[in-house]
Amino acid sequence: MQSIADERTDLSVAAQLNYLTSQNAVFRKTDGNMLAVQVGDEDFQGVYLHCSFPHTNRRIYISVRTGEHKEVGIIKALDEDFPPETAVLLEEQMDIRYFAPVITKVISIKEEFGYSYWNTETSAGHCQFTVRSGSGNVKSVTENKLLVIDVDGNRFVIENLKQLSEKEYRMVEMCI
Numbered sequence: 153m154q155s156i157a158d159e160r161t162d163l164s165v166a167a168q169l170n171y172l173t174s175q176n177a178v179f180r181k182t183d184g185n186m187l188a189v190q191v192g193d194e195d196f197q198g199v200y201l202h203c204s205f206p207h208t209n210r211r212i213y214i215s216v217r218t219g220e221h222k223e224v225g226i227i228k229a230l231d232e233d234f235p236p237e238t239a240v241l242l243e244e245q246m247d248i249r250y251f252a253p254v255i256t257k258v259i260s261i262k263e264e265f266g267y268s269y270w271n272t273e274t275s276a277g278h279c280q281f282t283v284r285s286g287s288g289n290v291k292s293v294t295e296n297k298l299l300v301i302d303v304d305g306n307r308f309v310i311e312n313l314k315q316l317s318e319k320e321y322r323m324v325e326m327c328i
Contacts (some may be wrong), residue, residue: 161248170225172216173233179227179241187245189216189224196224206250207293207309214242252307253279255300258320261327266328270300274308281306283327290327298324 170191177191186198196218200233204213214227230239260271268283281302283289289301298310313321 170223171233172225172227174238177216179234179238181241187241191224199224201245201249203250204312206246207297207299210243210246211248214246250307251319252299252309255308258316258323261323263326267303268304272308275279279308281308285327290324292328298328300327 153174172189172191180188180190182188182197188195188197189199190196196216197220198245199216200219202215202217202284203210204215210213211230212228216224216227220229227233227242230242234242253276255274258270260269262269263285266285268285268290269280270283271280272278273326281304283300283302286317291299291301293299293309295321296311300308300310302308310316310324313324316324
């Protein structure tokens with residue numbers, strides 16, 4: 153049985169955060185276009201970035217993790233902690249991880265048997281996808297921004313509900 157003193161020590165070790173800055177971490181692309189980071193004497197290949205606020209602010213509190221989900225460290229503020237060329241490299245990786253085409257026009261939404269079938273124009277071109285009704289698959293991110301997750305886990309964004317036409321808004325409103 154573990155003593156209270158041992159538990160406190162375990163918790164204090166677990167609570168220690170390793171903040172990454174340009175002074176202690178060097179990011180680079182691997183030959184396979186993956187992201188790698190050198191932190192002190194340790195080299196981590198194939199790391200990925202996990203944003204604390206992926207839909208509102210991708211530039212703060214970014215967790216750097218290995219493929220085994222071990223946290224290497226946290227970037228508090230991308231713009232303050234790293235030079236522009238590193239920030240661009242990390243932004244590219246976040247754009248890949250959090251790829252979500254912006255819905256620019258809702259052509260139609262048809263509901264049937266617990267699913268809604270969306271026909272849209274997006275920043276990535278014409279797109280048709282299916283969304284399971286309920287289960288929070290159409291979520292408000294901010295007052296006017298929606299995140300739509302289809303049955304395959306693909307994400308789409310409506311940046312500003314106020315920019316939709318009245319007809320488009322009525323269709324989307326049924327799914328919220």
